[in-house]
Structure formats: C-alpha cells, structure tokens
Amino acid sequence: MGRIKPGPEAALFDHYNGRMRPPLAVTEFAEARGSAAEIRRREGEALLAALAPSTLAVALDLGGAAPGSEGLAAMLVRWQDAGRPLAFLIGGAEGLDPAVLARAEASLSLGPLTWPHFLVRGLLAEQLYRAQMIREGHPYHRPWRP
Numbered sequence: 180m181g182r183i184k185p186g187p188e189a190a191l192f193d194h195y196n197g198r199m200r201p202p203l204a205v206t207e208f209a210e211a212r213g214s215a216a217e218i219r220r221r222e223g224e225a226l227l228a229a230l231a232p233s234t235l236a237v238a239l240d241l242g243g244a245a246p247g248s249e250g251l252a253a254m255l256v257r258w259q260d261a262g263r264p265l266a267f268l269i270g271g272a273e274g275l276d277p278a279v280l281a282r283a284e285a286s287l288s289l290g291p292l293t294w295p296h297f298l299v300r301g302l303l304a305e306q307l308y309r310a311q312m313i314r315e316g317h318p319y320h321r322p323w324r325p
C-alpha cells in the first residue's frame with residue numbers, strides 16, 4: 180500500500196530486489212483518506228480488486244506466523260509448488276482490513292515490532308532473496324550461531 184518516493188526505503192528495496200531471480204513485481208496503490216476504519220476498508224477494496232481469484236495471497240501482518248529464515252524458505256517452496264501467482268500484501272499506516280486478512284491464505288509476521296510499510300517492503304525483499312540463497316546453499320546465509 181502506498182506509492183514509495185525516491186529515498187532510502189526505495190533504495191533498500193531496489194538493492195535486494197535487483198538480486199532476486201526473477202525480481203519481484205510491485206503493484207502500488209494510493210493511500211486512502213478518511214477515518215482509520217474507512218482507510219482500511221477503501222485500501223482493502225483496492226487490494227482485493229487487484230487479486231486474481233487464483234492468487235495465493237500472503238498478508239504481512241503482526242499477528243501472522245513468524246518463521247525463521249529457513250522456515251520461510253521452506254514455506255516459499257510450498258507456496259511456489261502450488262503453481263499459482265503469489266502475492267505478498269503490505270498494508271498502509273492503518274494496517275490491513277479484516278477482509279484482506281480473511282482473503283489471505285497465509286499471514287507472515289516479521290516479528291512483534293511494528294515497521295513502517297515502506298521499510299517492510301525492503302525487509303521482505305531481503306528475506307525472499309535470503310530464501311533463494313538458502314535454497315541454493317549459497318553462503319550468503321550463515322545459519323550457525325556462536
């Protein structure tokens with residue numbers, strides 16, 4: 180949700196997305212106006228209208244599953260094996276509407292801290308790139324801990 184402007188958040192996303200094979204395609208939606216509930220509803224309607232019926236939607240949500248990076252890599256394999264378009268949904272400042280959470284088949288948390296949505300885009304891109312590296316056995320991911 181939201182149209183990112185040139186700046187550090189856009190650069191963070193571009194940095195990791197530029198490494199992905201293939202890169203992620205981003206669809207941006209204008210942030211809505213009104214009360215918090217109206218914003219969530221209007222933004223939710225725009226998001227839902229853009230999803231094809233076959234799309235496997237994953238909501239980025241604080242209440243979602245919070246796997247480690249290797250767990251996320253395994254989840255991604257399952258999602259991609261479904262052979263359906265895969266979409267990650269990131270809410271705006273007011274969060275995702277309950278209708279969007281209900282449509283999503285999975286929800287993913289990046290931990291209990293609340294992050295700004297444009298930062299979430301970059302954080303997610305890094306984790307999806309990391310998941311690719313985990314699948315390839317690439318030393319980008321160093322799972323050992325001292």
Ligand SMILES: C[S@@+](CC[C@H](N)C(=O)[O-])C[C@H]1O[C@@H](n2cnc3c(N)ncnc32)[C@H](O)[C@@H]1O
Pocket residue numbers: 238239240241268269270271272273274275287288289290291292293294295296299
């Ligand atoms: C500023 S947050 C919205 C905060 C809102 N109060 C809520 O609870 O969703 C904007 C969006 O970023 C994503 N987001 C922020 N922090 C997150 C986290 N820790 N895990 C997953 N998604 C997060 C969600 O998609 C959220 O809708």
